[in-house]
Amino acid sequence: MKNIYFTAGPAELNPKFEEFMRQAIDEQIGSISHRSGQFRKIYQHCVENLRTLMNIPASSGIFFTGSASEVWERILLNLVEHESFHLVNGSFSDKFYKYAVSAQKFAHKFEKPIGEGFSYGEIEVPEYAELICVTQNETSTGVQMREADIHKLKRSNQKRLMAVDMVSSAPIPELDLDLIDTAFFSVQKAFGLPAGLGVWIANEKCLEKAKRLAKYDGVTIGAHHNLPVLWKNYETYETPATPNVLGIYLLGKVAEEMNKTGIETIRKETDEKAKKIYKYLETSNLCSIAVKNPEHRSKTVVVADTKKSSKGIIEALKEKNMIVGSGYGPNKDTQIRISNFPSNTMEQIDMLIAALKAME
Amino acid sequence: MKNIYFTAGPAELNPKFEEFMRQAIDEQIGSISHRSGQFRKIYQHCVENLRTLMNIPASSGIFFTGSASEVWERILLNLVEHESFHLVNGSFSDKFYKYAVSAQKFAHKFEKPIGEGFSYGEIEVPEYAELICVTQNETSTGVQMREADIHKLKRSNQKRLMAVDMVSSAPIPELDLDLIDTAFFSVQKAFGLPAGLGVWIANEKCLEKAKRLAKYDGVTIGAHHNLPVLWKNYETYETPATPNVLGIYLLGKVAEEMNKTGIETIRKETDEKAKKIYKYLETSNLCSIAVKNPEHRSKTVVVADTKKSSKGIIEALKEKNMIVGSGYGPNKDTQIRISNFPSNTMEQIDMLIAALKAME
Missing domain, CATH: 3.40.640.10 (Type I PLP-dependent aspartate aminotransferase-like (Major domain))
Incomplete structure (x- = not known):
């Protein structure tokens, strides 16, 4: 798979x-x-x-x-x-x-x-x-x-x-x-x-x-x-x-x-997917939004603080064939990074959110 | 093709x-x-x-x-x-x-x-x-x-x-x-x-x-x-x-x-193919070896002086789906360059020589 x-x-x-x-x-x-x-x-x-x-x-x-x-x-x-x-x-x-x-x-x-x-x-x-x-x-x-x-x-x-x-x-x-x-x-x-x-x-x-x-x-x-x-x-x-x-x-x-497709459509889809991820993170028991100021939150790379070690989350997702990144540098173990690029479809984002929810 | x-x-x-x-x-x-x-x-x-x-x-x-x-x-x-x-x-x-x-x-x-x-x-x-x-x-x-x-x-x-x-x-x-x-x-x-x-x-x-x-x-x-x-x-x-x-x-x-395959075999094949190309060029009516000193002749990139404009030769070969390079810089119109890399098989070299011979 x-x-x-x-x-x-x-x-x-x-x-x-x-x-x-x-x-x-x-x-x-x-x-x-x-x-x-x-x-x-x-x-x-x-x-x-x-x-x-x-x-x-x-x-x-x-x-x-x-x-x-x-x-x-x-x-x-x-x-x-x-x-x-x-x-x-x-x-x-x-x-x-x-x-x-x-x-x-x-x-x-x-x-x-x-x-x-x-x-x-x-x-x-x-x-x-x-x-x-x-x-x-x-x-x-x-x-x-x-x-x-x-x-x-x-x-x-x-x-x-x-x-x-x-x-x-x-x-x-x-x-x-x-x-x-x-x-x-x-x-x-x-x-x-x-x-x-x-x-x-x-x-x-x-x-x-x-x-x-x-x-x-x-x-x-x-x-x-x-x-x-x-x-x-x-x-x-x-x-x-x-x-x-x-x-x-x-x-x-x-x-x-x-x-x-048209860049306007791609931008709109990116916004919608980003909103969905951030909305999930706002109420998640597993992780929370790392960037406090909503105006500074990336639309293409979403970073979340994890409430337990990020490693467990990353490995559990990997078993479901979903690969998310660890935090970078000093935040390796306390954050995950999720891409929201045009190749990541709404369907994929939904699957990821469902998998994260199932872990809570 | x-x-x-x-x-x-x-x-x-x-x-x-x-x-x-x-x-x-x-x-x-x-x-x-x-x-x-x-x-x-x-x-x-x-x-x-x-x-x-x-x-x-x-x-x-x-x-x-x-x-x-x-x-x-x-x-x-x-x-x-x-x-x-x-x-x-x-x-x-x-x-x-x-x-x-x-x-x-x-x-x-x-x-x-x-x-x-x-x-x-x-x-x-x-x-x-x-x-x-x-x-x-x-x-x-x-x-x-x-x-x-x-x-x-x-x-x-x-x-x-x-x-x-x-x-x-x-x-x-x-x-x-x-x-x-x-x-x-x-x-x-x-x-x-x-x-x-x-x-x-x-x-x-x-x-x-x-x-x-x-x-x-x-x-x-x-x-x-x-x-x-x-x-x-x-x-x-x-x-x-x-x-x-x-x-x-x-x-x-x-x-x-x-x-x-073994590097010795690849080197031996390269030598044999190079010899074949140079041997053809020695007696060709179409082109001649550009590098006069045999000790300085490349084994992997053979350059030939063409007796008429190189363009005609290159185009005629292209019609047979064989792509050779023109001379470089000032020699663009008076030379052709032929690669003799490991991916160029003996069979391909034979085809190329036959096509050049047919043009004489």
Whole structure:
């Protein structure tokens, strides 16, 4: 019997994954040259469908990397000469901050305890910060930052660049990518695909900054996947190095499928499923909602405090072929994490809630 | 009708690719956590099979990246404080050199014209070079450097580190990885898998150097996939970021399959097929061997000068469902490139030669 994955990524695969993989095998996608017209069409198809799905402006470039973690480094090298500013409230936003330190940038952070989020009004951006780094959905804690707060933060910082980590939420948040300078995600979360592909969206202001930094003495924008080289190749739907061609093909297919359903429908379903999970957790004897402020609760990764060790719950669900994640880091034994991605159907969510209820 | 790919990568897939992919789908490899015991077993299985196949010492670490190009940068950041030295005789060895320049290293090169290779006796390593960068098989020109020459070069430079690019030849060359400090390849060449995974092998001397450089002011070993972090994770068969889990699974399966055949047999077959292609080219009226020195002719990527435009030959072969590559860069119209990877069977090579003969 197959498992149902409610894990925050790698995650339950898109219901059409096998069909798309079968098509890829039939079309010999694993063998085609990344310098061929066939590949350029695959890149273009993927980009066009992502643009529709996420309302990405035509003037922004869309690039492929090995992972979203790679994008953290590329953003810091290409967009920051001296200072970055990070909103940190969990392991992944902290990793973004630590990448900045390793890249020898002067990195500022505004840190919140685990389970807490950020609202616009409380954020003071350091005077010389060139880049504001926001993690829209903190996968480790199930905390999200609302789109409206992110938009206000950018509007009041027009002269700085803003980067938004959408790793475990894209394409669900209604982020204004006309306003935000750069954003990125990986495919093994809400897109329901195997890991091994990061997607980086950046506007022309990012490109200008990278080109300017490349001319400065003592600053490196990196040799591999730097923004000017990625952009130049992207203009003809090519890549500087051999990319994960199969991954790009599959992402294009999934994005196309999502566009057929319509992003509004997907967002509405995500909201409904999230409400159902949180509603159950409000009255559960087994676990409770970890994120106290309803405005900061993630729609795609629900974190619950468990009243006994999370291990027992995880194992009991596994016996019923349902896989949920443990808490992250220090909360491994006291929390569970439940994905609410588009591949997790309402029927699956109902089954999970029923299984949790049966354990009470 | 399916195409047969004689391209230098992406290339003809391993004959068992579909079977292994089917197994991966059945085992839900696309959904499993990269922090699970199941993933650690996949990493370990892959590493153990690569170790057997390529005779990699137990003391060396084996790591996964998004591509071999990524490894170029990681090697330069982690193993070079000031100066690197590059043997350049084509587009890919030149890119390795240019990555060093972009990474702001003082990069020396010894350059040869297209189609020429390097022998040990003629190489003078600059006095302060910390790292010697050798491209064992230059994919753009079909020139290889013999294992014995590489070994002599390292033996006479014991105090420097040596990096060998085996991108389009691994696991065919009999390189002494006890002697060579670091080597790397990608999976879409001789392993016959879809692109999206680089493999980096490094010994403890590399780790020591990276750790030393990390302590120096003004030197960065990189934030993403730096060697100490990759190594620490590797010790428990983990990865710092979510890797291409499916790619690692498939590589382990292909390496296991190659071990069943035995590397000696695979090398012998590669030799026999290469001899057959070169023998045909010696007397062909259509094309001739591009690499004049027999000792420098690649066993895995055969490059031929075409007597008329390569385009006609490539298109005529395509009509027979055989895909060969054009020349690289400036030689696009005057050369063809033919892969001789383990996935290209003797039967396929015979078909290709017959088709070329029929065109004469």
